[in-house]
Amino acid sequence: MTTTRWHFASVVTLVAAMAVVSLSACGAEDGPGDDGAAPAEPYRIGAVLSLSGTYAGLGEPEKNTIEMEVERINEAGGVNGRPIEVIIVDDATDAETAVAVTTRLIEQDEVIALIGATGTGATMAMRQEVDRAGIPQVSIAGGTVITADFHPLVFQTAWSNSLVVPFTLRYLEGKGVSKVAIIADSGGFGADGAAVIKDVIGTTSLELVAEEAFNPGDADMTGQLTKIKSSGAEAVLMWNAGREAATVAKNMAALDIGIPLIGSHGNARVEFIDGAGDAAEDFVFAAGKVLVPEAYAPGSDEQVVATDFIERYTERYGVAPDTFAGHAYDGLYLVVEAMKRLPEEFTAEELRDEIESTNGFVGIGGVFTFSPTDHNGLSDDDLVMYRVSGGVWTLEK
């Protein structure tokens, strides 16, 4: 059949054309030096953020923060007399894309450090590339696995569940609660939190009497909450970072369970209060101090840094920064401050060592002190309990 034959021949020609195009692409690779006559070559840092996909809502404030802070750093003279350039790329909340764009940052942009990714999955996916390139990565995602599955090149700025869970359980103990129920989403953050709760609850005086789960996107948790109601629990511990949290709060109010709902730093978003309305009243959760700057000790370095950041961010973008903006701020400055402590020329290994030697860096998420075994660097002192009261966050104690 001639058609079939020709058909194949033309396809083959097209494939050939494609291959030629892709090859000519690499020829054009070595000519990026024509953008103005900058006196000093900038330090290039890569940032892998989720600007589209499920975590787009987190990536946006992170991008805003990095752009704002990079301008500020460069206006103040840059680092070691050289400007910095942060190349922000979108991983589309997808592991494969994260790997490809990371390769591009390393190979084509020759970045000296990576910030990101926004999500835990993408952060873990980047590890092979980071490992091979030997450059430090400061993740701004919250998964426990990022630093629990330790890698010398990988740091983390978000409070991990292994820090927040014990803090929250101690609060419950202090309130005289003895029986608790968990309701968590089956997605990454919720499942991770539920696993940590089950791991550490044995070390407390608390007893776990019910464990329920829901899927991201579920619109009704009445069934799970009815079971919890009959379990004799004295408090409901919810672990979830999505908008389902508001549904849980509303369902609890509708069922009139009459026991407190305790959440996590995943609920530190205005969307939760807006979504749950009256049901958000008296909702308690642990998070960093950035939500209510008075949480910082008055006159402390932390308060000065946070208030300044909140003011500048609010002025520029018209909304107050959330905790995710804070994680990006910390990621950027952990790298930049380490660079400032080094001479103008340094290797990736020296930069990694310098980040690891960070001691008492005052960021938005807390005060970071890394060590060769702790790459999260935060402590209980950086957390406070909040209570929603009158539709706003207030300090709880």
Added chain:
Amino acid sequence: MGERTIDIRTVAVLALVGALVFAVPLLTADRYLLKVLTFVGINVIIITGMALLFGYAGQVSLGHAAFYGIGAYTSAYVVTSLGWPWLGGVALAVAVTSVGGLLLALPSLRLKGHYLAMATLGFGEIMRVVFVEARGITGGPDGFSGIPFASVGGLAIDSAGANYWLIWGVAAAMLALAANLVRSRAGRAMRALHGSELGALACGIDLTGLKVRVFVISAALAGLAGALYAHVVGFISPSTFSLHASVVLVAMAVLGGTRSLAGPVLAAALLTLIPFADAVIPGLSRSALETIQEWQEDIYGLTIIAVLLFVPGGVAGALRRLSRVGRRWG
């Protein structure tokens, strides 16, 4: 000239393209480009199976990302956690997905049209939950990390160029096998099935047996691609094997067109390259790339609508028309 013979010109062009594709790592050291083209190769392996299933046998599956995932987790688990050799992991992945495909095909393929699509959709969702919940094996939502590179004996395939050769070598072999298959008696039977189930039945074709076999082959190819993917990237998580991935695979098959292998292969390459346009288009600015990435889903959707409206038969149809023009000139 019969269907089984391939003329000398085709052989020459195929050899030329093959040589070009395999020469890429010799001509460039750009690991980003090689990585992106490796992803294209992996999708080519899956789409080869989808082309047989959808393009030749006319069956729609919305669950192939699940087979892709089963293959990836199987090999990742036995190689990383149990210390199997890489080849053993890949072989087991193919075996497991073949059996999985068979188990799903036997009851489901008695269903026709939309009902089969629904059954595979359900299967995909079930597997997504399994990937998340079977933490002991899959690592749960955090994913499975630290998967080693492919290695045969003491030889590790650990450079971007070597991985590129590995993937495209497998892709070429699978394409050659599929091209052989569609020229055979089974291939003609598949086309008859696509044309009219009743007609095919009247010709004495064992419909169920044929559908099951094609489904198993496509599942095994997806599993093979998954196993290769796991070792190329070194990390897998449930989000890679979601319904979204299944839909993109169907989109590649639809865009590629029916009764063709080359059409779907080109469509797979095209859709895979869209978000990485800067790897293949020299001098594409970063802002242009950002715009493309922002509109990626819309570009997918609009491309498919445009193809259905203006280019019936997809890439394959366009190629056929092109070849008719070419023949007049030749």
